[in-house]
Amino acid sequence: xxxxxxxxxxxxxxxxxxxxxxxxxxxxGNFKEVNQGLAEAxxxxxxxxxxxxxxxxxxxxxxxxxxxxxxxAKVAEGDFAGAAAILQADNALPATTGRVCPQEKQCEExxxxxxxxxGQPVAIGWLExxxxxxxxxxxxxxxxxxxxxxYKVAIVGSGPGGLTAAGELARIGHNVTVFEALHAAGGVLRxxxxxxRLPKRIVDREVANLxxxxxxxxxxxxxxxxxxxxxxxxxxxxxxxxxGAGVPEFLRVPGENLKGVYSANEYLxxxxxxxxxxxxxxxxxxxxxxxxxxxxxxxTAMDGVRTSKRMxxxxxxxxxxxxxxxxxxxxEEVKHAEEEGIEFMFxxxxxxxxxxxxxxxxxVRLQKMELGPPDASGRRRPVPIPGSEFELExxxxxxxxxxxxxxxLTATCPQLKLNKWGNIEVDANQMTSIPxxxxxxxxxxxxxxxxxxxxxxxxxxxAIDAYLKTK
Amino acid sequence: xFEVLRNETLAPQVHRMVVRAPRVAKARQPGQFVIVRLEEGxxxxxxxxxxxxxxxxxxxxxxxxxxxxTQRIVAxxxxxxxxxxxxxxxxxxxxxxxxxxxxVGGGVGTAVxxxxxxxxxxxGNEVTTIIGGRSAPYVILRxxxxxxxxxxxxxxxxxxxxxxxxxxxxxxxxxxxxxxxxAEVFAVGPVGMMAAIVKLTRAANVKxxxxxxxxxxxxxxxxxxxxxxxxxxxxxxxxxxxxxxGLAVDFKELxxxxxxxxxxxxxxxGK
Ligand SMILES: Cc1cc2nc3c(=O)[nH]c(=O)nc-3n(C[C@H](O)[C@H](O)[C@H](O)COP(=O)(O)OP(=O)(O)OC[C@H]3O[C@@H](n4cnc5c(N)ncnc54)[C@H](O)[C@@H]3O)c2cc1C
Ligand code: FES
Numbered sequence: 176x177x178x179x180x181x182x183x184x185x186x187x188x189x190x191x192x193x194x195x196x197x198x199x200x201x202x203x204g205n206f207k208e209v210n211q212g213l214a215e216a217x218x219x220x221x222x223x224x225x226x227x228x229x230x231x232x233x234x235x236x237x238x239x240x241x242x243x244x245x246x247x248a249k250v251a252e253g254d255f256a257g258a259a260a261i262l263q264a265d266n267a268l269p270a271t272t273g274r275v276c277p278q279e280k281q282c283e284e285x286x287x288x289x290x291x292x293x294g295q296p297v298a299i300g301w302l303e304x305x306x307x308x309x310x311x312x313x314x315x316x317x318x319x320x321x322x323x324x325x326y327k328v329a330i331v332g333s334g335p336g337g338l339t340a341a342g343e344l345a346r347i348g349h350n351v352t353v354f355e356a357l358h359a360a361g362g363v364l365r366x367x368x369x370x371x372r373l374p375k376r377i378v379d380r381e382v383a384n385l386x387x388x389x390x391x392x393x394x395x396x397x398x399x400x401x402x403x404x405x406x407x408x409x410x411x412x413x414x415x416x417x418x419g420a421g422v423p424e425f426l427r428v429p430g431e432n433l434k435g436v437y438s439a440n441e442y443l444x445x446x447x448x449x450x451x452x453x454x455x456x457x458x459x460x461x462x463x464x465x466x467x468x469x470x471x472x473x474x475t476a477m478d479g480v481r482t483s484k485r486m487x488x489x490x491x492x493x494x495x496x497x498x499x500x501x502x503x504x505x506x507e508e509v510k511h512a513e514e515e516g517i518e519f520m521f522x523x524x525x526x527x528x529x530x531x532x533x534x535x536x537x538x539v540r541l542q543k544m545e546l547g548p549p550d551a552s553g554r555r556r557p558v559p560i561p562g563s564e565f566e567l568e569x570x571x572x573x574x575x576x577x578x579x580x581x582x583x584l585t586a587t588c589p590q591l592k593l594n595k596w597g598n599i600e601v602d603a604n605q606m607t608s609i610p611x612x613x614x615x616x617x618x619x620x621x622x623x624x625x626x627x628x629x630x631x632x633x634x635x636x637x638a639i640d641a642y643l644k645t646k
Numbered sequence: 647x648f649e650v651l652r653n654e655t656l657a658p659q660v661h662r663m664v665v666r667a668p669r670v671a672k673a674r675q676p677g678q679f680v681i682v683r684l685e686e687g688x689x690x691x692x693x694x695x696x697x698x699x700x701x702x703x704x705x706x707x708x709x710x711x712x713x714x715x716t717q718r719i720v721a722x723x724x725x726x727x728x729x730x731x732x733x734x735x736x737x738x739x740x741x742x743x744x745x746x747x748x749x750v751g752g753g754v755g756t757a758v759x760x761x762x763x764x765x766x767x768x769x770g771n772e773v774t775t776i777i778g779g780r781s782a783p784y785v786i787l788r789x790x791x792x793x794x795x796x797x798x799x800x801x802x803x804x805x806x807x808x809x810x811x812x813x814x815x816x817x818x819x820x821x822x823x824x825x826x827x828x829a830e831v832f833a834v835g836p837v838g839m840m841a842a843i844v845k846l847t848r849a850a851n852v853k854x855x856x857x858x859x860x861x862x863x864x865x866x867x868x869x870x871x872x873x874x875x876x877x878x879x880x881x882x883x884x885x886x887x888x889x890x891x892g893l894a895v896d897f898k899e900l901x902x903x904x905x906x907x908x909x910x911x912x913x914x915x916g917k
Contacts, residue, residue, distance in 0.1 A: 356866050358683055358690075358730040395732040397866055401669050423870045425880060432873060432880070432899055434906045441869035449863070450687060457714045459689045459863070460907040534902035581867050583885055 181223050191295035192221040199514035203484050206370040206452060209511050210274070210304075215253075218305045222250035224288055224297045232285035233299060239630040241265040243282055243299055250302055259310035262303065267339040267633065270311055270377045271364060272626050273304030275474075279506045281626075311380055319389040320348040326643045329354060329411040331398045331584065334362020335625045336417030336616030338381055339632030340639070345388040347640055352411070353385075354396040359448065362419055364625070366448035367440070369478050371485070372508070375447075399584035404591070404612065412646060413611045413639045416599065417632060420617035421581025425574055426470060430528030435462055435536030439471070439479040439575035446482055464570035466490040468539050470525055471575030472502040473622075477509065479573045480517050492518045492567070494525065496544055496557045522546070522557060526564060528572050538568045578622050596621065604638035605631055613639055647727040651704060653720070656786045657779070659711040660754055661720040662696070667731045668703030670695070676761040677739030677857070677889055680705065681865040682719060683730035689715045692862045692884070694758040695734060705731075708757030708786070735865045736888045739855075743770040744829035748820055749795075750813050750843055751777045752835025756786050758857050759834040762889075766832065767794035774828070775799070776816050778835075782807035814842045821850040828852060833892060837904065841897035854892035858883050860903060875899055 181189075195211040196202075202209055213221065225247040233243040242261055249258035262269045278300035283289060289296030326349045330337045333355040345351045359365055361378040386392065396402060398418070407414050423438035425431050437445075442461070445451040449459035467483035469476050472495035484491040493512070495502060498521045502509060513519070522544040529538040543563035546555035580597035592600045592608035598621055599614040601607055607614050615631025617623055652664040670680060679694045697706040711717040722728060739762050747766050751759035756777045767773045773794060778801040779785040785800055785807055792798045799816050800808030809816055813835075820826045827850070833843045834857045847854040860883050862872045867885040874883050877894035881887065 356732065357864060358732070395730050396669065397732055397735065400734055401673055401732070422867050422882075425870065425873075432875060432903060434903060438870040441863055441871040444863055444869055449689070455687070457688055457718060462906070534899075534905075583867055 179223075183226070186223055186226055189220060189224045191224065192217045192298055192301070194298075194301055196511075199511075199516075202371065203515040206485055208374050209371050210301075212308060213301055213305050218250055218302060219253055221298050222247045222302055225251065226288065228287045230287075232287065233282040236282040236285040238281065238624075238626045239266055239633065241282075241303075246306060247297065247299070247302060250306060255306060255309045256313070258306045259314075262306050263310060266303075266629070267342050268335055268381060268625070268629055269303050269307035271335065271373060271381070272629070273300055273302075273307050274373050274377075275368060275505070276300060276626050277505045277624065311377075316387045317384050319387070320346060322348055323350060323389075324348045324643070326350065326412045326646075327352070327410070328639060328643075329407045329414045331407075331414065331416045332356075332362060332418040332616070332618075333360035333382070333392060334417060334419050334616060334628060335364060336419075336628035336632040337362065337415065338385060339629045340415045340417065340615070340636045341385050341390045342388065343633055343636030344639060345385065345390045347636075349640070349643070351389070352391040352393060354398050354402070355392065355394045356397040356418075357448065358394050360392050360394065366444045367475065367478065369443065369447055369482050371481070372478070397583070399587040404584070404588040404609075408609070408612060412643055414613065415605075415632070415635050415639065416584070416607070416612065416614040416618060417616040417628065418581065418584055418618050420578040420622045421583075422579050423574065424577045424579060426525050426576060428525050428527050430530050430536070431574075433528055433530040433536045434534050435464070435571045436528055437571065437573050439469070439475045439573050440578070442479055442573050443475075443482065446486070452486060461486065462571050463487050466492065466569040467571040467573065468492045468494055468567060468569040469573040469575055470494050471577075472497060472504060473575065473577075474504050474508065476573075476575035477504040477512055479575050481508075481512050481515060483571065483573065484515055484517060488571070490518060490569075491516075492520060492569070494520045494523050494539075494541060496522070496524045497554060498522055498546060501554045524557065524559065529566065536570055536572055538566050539572055540564060540566050578617075580618060580621070604641075605635035606638060606642075611642060647729060648731040650722050650724055650726050650728060652724050653722065656708065657784050659720075660757075660784075660786055661709050661711065663707045663709060663720070663722075664704050665707060665728060665731060666703055667705050670731060670733050671698040671703050671705050672700045674698040674700075674705065674734040675738035676741070676765040678734035678736050679865075679888065680707070680731050680733030681735060681862065682707070682728055684715065684719050684722070685729050688718070688729075690730075690863060690865070691715050691719065692735075692859065692865060694761070694857075696757050696760050708754065708760070710754035710757075732865065735884055737886070739765055739889060741765045741769045741771075745771065746826070746828040747771045747773055747830045747832065748817060748828040749773055749775045749791075750817055750831065750833040750835070750839075751775070751787075752813055752839040753779055753784065754786070755835030755839070755857075756791075758859075759832060760787050760790065762832050762834070762855075762857070763791060764794060772796050774820065774826070776801070776813045778802065778813040778839075779807075780804070812842070813839065814846060817843060818846050821846055821852065830855065831892075832856075837897050837901040840892060840895075841901075844892045844895070844897070848893050855889050856892035856895060857888045858890060858895065858900060859888065860900060861906060874903075
């Protein structure tokens with residue numbers, strides 16, 4: 176245990192640590208994780224930057240209210256087991272959220288150490304990752320509860336929402352079955368977020384832990400097609416739907432069906448889930464381009480453009496309608512992307528995808544934009560600049576401009592109340608219009624975040640447990 | 647894991663496989679398909695469910711071994727296993743009793759046609775079936791289709807069986823004969839064949855349903871890789887189809903998109 180005591184002044188003098196990263200030029204050509212993690216001594220020193228302030232704004236900044244100062248205090252003492260216990264009690268997937276949460280808009284944004292001029296928030300995300308990885312390396316496989324209840328709960332979808340709910344319910348002793356449409360569990364963590372941000376061994380480990388707890392995971396079950404919600408409610412005592420956001424939006428410009436235009440979902444699924452980066456006969460194919468242009472400004476766009484660089488594009492260009500300040504992507508990803516040589520084009524909108532006479536993409540036509548007054552989302556609305564059209568040569572174009580609710584499941588369950596966008600409506604306990612059927616994550620919120628899906632899963636699990644007790 | 651119970655050869659490189667998949671068998675309706683992944687690392691391949699036995703819990707797949715992945719699938723013998731079978735996917739065929747229908751199948755498209763033709767007959771339609779192939783051995787399911795068809799007309803390109811030529815010539819005769827003209831045509835086969843058929847049926851003003859087979863990945867609407875243009879609008883074949891109004895389909899785009907990875911497979915297999 177680390178015994179070093181800091182005076183308040185010494186504490187304030189510690190500079191925010193630096194993450195060890197894979198060299199930018201090297202990593203732009205491989206899929207290994209960019210962030211290599213903190214060294215033990217660095218983690219302890221960083222945790223000592225937390226001044227244990229009275230108001231603890233970081234807890235309020237965290238969508239699942241992790242007791243951040245408490246776990247940081249344990250890290251500061253070198254008590255990683257203690258830190259891991261606190262973290263794991265509050266957050267089901269800390270190794271994942273430590274890597275993919277937009278900390279700069281949550282806990283770290285409100286950290287008091289980040290206030291005023293040159294202030295830098297405590298590196299809460301990196302410490303979360305450190306503690307979670309330590310916990311994974313040192314923990315033994317979870318043991319299923321000694322006694323099981325008589326209740327059966329079905330979970331639809333194995334993304335962060337479904338996995339979290341499954342774990343919480345299994346620990347209580349309920350009999351949990353997860354139905355997943357694809358051939359592997361993990362949701363976006365598996366098919367969307369690339370290896371270089373979230374190594375798949377972490378997802379594998381989370382899934383293995385659930386199985387060790389006694390959770391049954393059945394892949395290749397498309398709820399709404401293979402079985403219906405009605406069948407589930409007749410066979411199970413409760414159900415949690417977390418089937419994600421689903422259907423990709425396209426640009427609605429000419430040329431969108433040319434060969435070489437992908438939705439980000441398709442591009443990333445081919446590579447992450449189907450291993451198209453490893454060309455072998457019988458593997459899923461993927462087009463490789465000299466120049467790839469990606470439309471969008473969120474995490475999905477960023478993952479698409481950085482992946483295309485790794486797939487060998489000498490120019491990988493992100494084209495975004497608004498300016499840097501409006502980009503919804505995690506700040507760290509933007510920084511990493513710039514270091515890797517990703518080109519950013521701000522304030523441009525696609526007018527058309529251009530094709531050659533054989534139906535292949537040969538370029539895109541863009542229009543420059545300027546920022547007008549704020550729109551409904553509070554962000555300044557981009558407006559076209561007349562006469563500013565130009566063409567950009569590329570062979571692959573990736574569309575990452577959002578997703579909408581997938582009607583595949585909901586269409587087969589008309590009793591399920593939806594909002595006007597097709598998302599499932601729930602009450603404060605995540606319960607839908609059907610008693611005993613709960614829902615959460617992106618299918619309720621629209622495209623949101625891992626931590627919010629997880630929070631929904633946790634809240635739903637508690638509500639399901641309460642509901643079962645009334646049965 | 648999904649056990650293969652039977653595997654027989656119907657035609658050169660065309661296999662009929664019976665696979666144990668109880669949930670799929672129970673839920674399946676004519677027109678739907680499954681996505682099959684043979685083993686860890688393999689591609690996801692969409693395959694029409696030719697038939698299903700909900701009691702036995704089995705589905706029948708008719709598979710033409712056109713590429714490496716399908717070759718590997720048909721190489722699995724009875725007693726062997728397929729790692730992943732997901733479905734039933736896609737919309738079920740909409741079948742009404744319209745009187746006379748003509749069902750046209752080309753090559754392995756005949757396997758996709760089979761459940762549609764059977765459902766059309768069950769609904770009370772008078773079914774005339776036209777099936778074509780390169781030569782006699784490539785004409786599949788003739789006897790099976792004959793069981794519920796008023797007649798089965800066969801064409802081969804080399805004349806080794808039935809009429810020499812293409813299915814379109816036979817269809818054209820029927821469309822031009824007021825006594826035989828159908829209220830509806832179902833056509834499944836290579837894109838070129840379906841496009842040629844639609845040319846005829848458009849001129850004859852006959853409703854035409856086609857079943858499309860674009861490249862797919864997930865089969866649940868998540869990737870959009872299967873998109874086709876129908877009536878000027880983007881449709882995802884895996885969830886909005888696979889059957890569409892043939893008169894509204896952009897076949898040129900479909901055949902283009904299907905060729906996306908042609909060179910890719912050649913490169914990898916060194917052809
Ligand atoms: C490329 C990409 C990058 C992202 N990066 C970040 C990030 O850095 N940070 C962040 O916080 N968020 C990020 N997000 C958003 C985040 O991943 C989602 O908000 C989160 O995964 C939602 O979780 P979920 O459990 O609701 O659904 P999902 O993760 O979408 O999982 C849903 C699961 O349900 C399955 N399913 C769907 N339909 C059915 C059905 N009918 N029957 C059975 N199973 C079904 C799906 O196959 C899937 O496995 C990213 C999203 C994408 C696409
Ligand atoms: S196959 Fe992915 S959306 Fe149809």
